[in-house]
Amino acid sequence: MGKVWKFGDDVNTDVIYPGYALKVTNPDEMAKYAFAEVYPEFSKEVKEGDIIVAGKNFGCGSSREQAALCLKYVGISCVIAKSFARIFYRNAINIGLPVIELKETDEINEGDELEVDLNEGILRNVTQGKEYKIKPYPEIIRRIIDAGGLINYLKEGKNV
Amino acid sequence: MGTLAENILAEASGKSVSPGEIVYAGVDTAMSHENAALVIRWFREIGRERVWDNEKIVIIFDHRVPAESIKTAEGQKKIRNFVKEQGIKHFYDINTGICHQVLAEKGFSRPGIVLVGTDSHTTTAGAFGAFATGIGATEMAGVWATGRIWFKVPETIKINVEGELSKGVYAKDVILHIIGHLRADGANYMAVEFDGDTIKNMSIASRMVLSNLSMEMGAKVAFVYPDEKTKKWLEERKAKPYRFILPDKEARYVDEYNFDASEITPKVACPHTVDNVKSIEEVEGTEINQAFIGSCTNGRLEDLREAAKILKGRKVKEGVRLIIGPASWEVYRDAMREGLLDIFIEAGGVIINPGCGPCLGAHQGILASGEVAISTTNRNFQGRMGSPESFVYLASPAAVAASAIEGKIADPRKYLR
Numbered sequence A: 001m002g003k004v005w006k007f008g009d010d011v012n013t014d015v016i017y018p019g020y021a022l023k024v025t026n027p028d029e030m031a032k033y034a035f036a037e038v039y040p041e042f043s044k045e046v047k048e049g050d051i052i053v054a055g056k057n058f059g060c061g062s063s064r065e066q067a068a069l070c071l072k073y074v075g076i077s078c079v080i081a082k083s084f085a086r087i088f089y090r091n092a093i094n095i096g097l098p099v100i101e102l103k104e105t106d107e108i109n110e111g112d113e114l115e116v117d118l119n120e121g122i123l124r125n126v127t128q129g130k131e132y133k134i135k136p137y138p139e140i141i142r143r144i145i146d147a148g149g150l151i152n153y154l155k156e157g158k159n160v
Numbered sequence B: 001m002g003t004l005a006e007n008i009l010a011e012a013s014g015k016s017v018s019p020g021e022i023v024y025a026g027v028d029t030a031m032s033h034e035n036a037a038l039v040i041r042w043f044r045e046i047g048r049e050r051v052w053d054n055e056k057i058v059i060i061f062d063h064r065v066p067a068e069s070i071k072t073a074e075g076q077k078k079i080r081n082f083v084k085e086q087g088i089k090h091f092y093d094i095n096t097g098i099c100h101q102v103l104a105e106k107g108f109s110r111p112g113i114v115l116v117g118t119d120s121h122t123t124t125a126g127a128f129g130a131f132a133t134g135i136g137a138t139e140m141a142g143v144w145a146t147g148r149i150w151f152k153v154p155e156t157i158k159i160n161v162e163g164e165l166s167k168g169v170y171a172k173d174v175i176l177h178i179i180g181h182l183r184a185d186g187a188n189y190m191a192v193e194f195d196g197d198t199i200k201n202m203s204i205a206s207r208m209v210l211s212n213l214s215m216e217m218g219a220k221v222a223f224v225y226p227d228e229k230t231k232k233w234l235e236e237r238k239a240k241p242y243r244f245i246l247p248d249k250e251a252r253y254v255d256e257y258n259f260d261a262s263e264i265t266p267k268v269a270c271p272h273t274v275d276n277v278k279s280i281e282e283v284e285g286t287e288i289n290q291a292f293i294g295s296c297t298n299g300r301l302e303d304l305r306e307a308a309k310i311l312k313g314r315k316v317k318e319g320v321r322l323i324i325g326p327a328s329w330e331v332y333r334d335a336m337r338e339g340l341l342d343i344f345i346e347a348g349g350v351i352i353n354p355g356c357g358p359c360l361g362a363h364q365g366i367l368a369s370g371e372v373a374i375s376t377t378n379r380n381f382q383g384r385m386g387s388p389e390s391f392v393y394l395a396s397p398a399a400v401a402a403s404a405i406e407g408k409i410a411d412p413r414k415y416l417r
């Protein structure tokens, strides 16, 4: 279960993770830079398990993986958006941060409590008492997510 | 019966493919820049001793050259050591240029190949007919380990541009015009094919502008069909084996768009999104503090020539900072031999070494709060070039040069009559 942080359309990677912080490699430090320039309070107030809900084209912009990593490190458990920019989508899966495409994100409000069940393919909005079906992932993506990301997947000796 | 993307992926995966399907492809070229430091970290974690092929990995330093901080210096050192350890054959240190330009100059951007890079504007190599796209560092570590990657076969849209460009209108204006229509997610997950007379008549450098900026409408790959010009380039660069793969006549496109080049006028992408495109007349007169000509979008010789045409014998407005960053060492040298650098210096411009420079707001010309820049780069997101309270307008090199002279956004056409 996680509380919703609501964002709009076209949230870009420069906003999620500023360019000047790209040389940072320590996870805790990276977490602090999540939305650092634009929503300085975000990384302080976010709680483990919280969920980002956004409009279309979330994560557009650069290929910087730090945009997905900082969200994972700061405690975000899942990002739900109408659509994602493709590199962000791949990065999130590869680092083990679940991303879900859902058309109805407008119905979800800031602060709502959500429950995500990837195995059942169901998203519950506990606050509003609503349920949504999630489209199942293709086989390879499911296997990578199940392994907890691409590195673990490859560590297990598997190949793409 | 495939589009260009389908045909290349069919070749790379050894089977026939259709959109939406997941395929596994072998990688021909795997490019990274300073973010190779992060790739190395993940590669170590996977625990393989050797990279899959030390002749197919290319590493190019460009984002912060020369190193601007201890952290960057340490990262670069780590990469240099890794290059030695693994015997990575194609390594370009701080004296080469911006990765996408260097890939082209050194003959890595070739028709028919699968090229991945840990940089979103890797789409640039699509100008040569390569299936070229950006990936993250973790995924690159996977490529270094296995030489393979999965792709969802993209749907393709076709963009036809016909007609002659007016004076003062360039590839940059064409693509900004297109992005203004299709919007920032108009080609999300999709392949783009550019076709039409206007594109055929464009130089290689101009075609690279189209493929480069297509990323800003979400494109996975953005092709210009390889032709005689491509062939000439490849031969001059002694590019390794390549194959001219083209789409089939019966290829299916999810959408087709037609643009008339003769109707396109100088364009500007306004803060803070690339699809916030206006005609230059609508923003003319907006005061600026900085003007930047450079980047993987518009830092090539033809760009510097256009800027020099306008700056020759004129002065940059007092109080305005004009920064010029040639896209590569080769461009730098050619611009010097042609006397372009003299023109910029006489005008009061600051020439920086080849590299990304101020484009990503990491060094060399960061904007302060409240400041306004006009730039030939490809992104104007909030905080992209410095303070989150600064403003970036994107335009052609000619428009940036004209603006530097006037100290406000200016129409380049009046300087070109």
Ligand code: SF4
Binding pocket: B062, B063, B098, B099, B100, B119, B121, B295, B296, B297, B355, B356, B359, B360, B377, B378
């Ligand atoms: S010049 Fe700018 S857009 Fe191009 S590779 Fe460098 S940082 Fe990226």
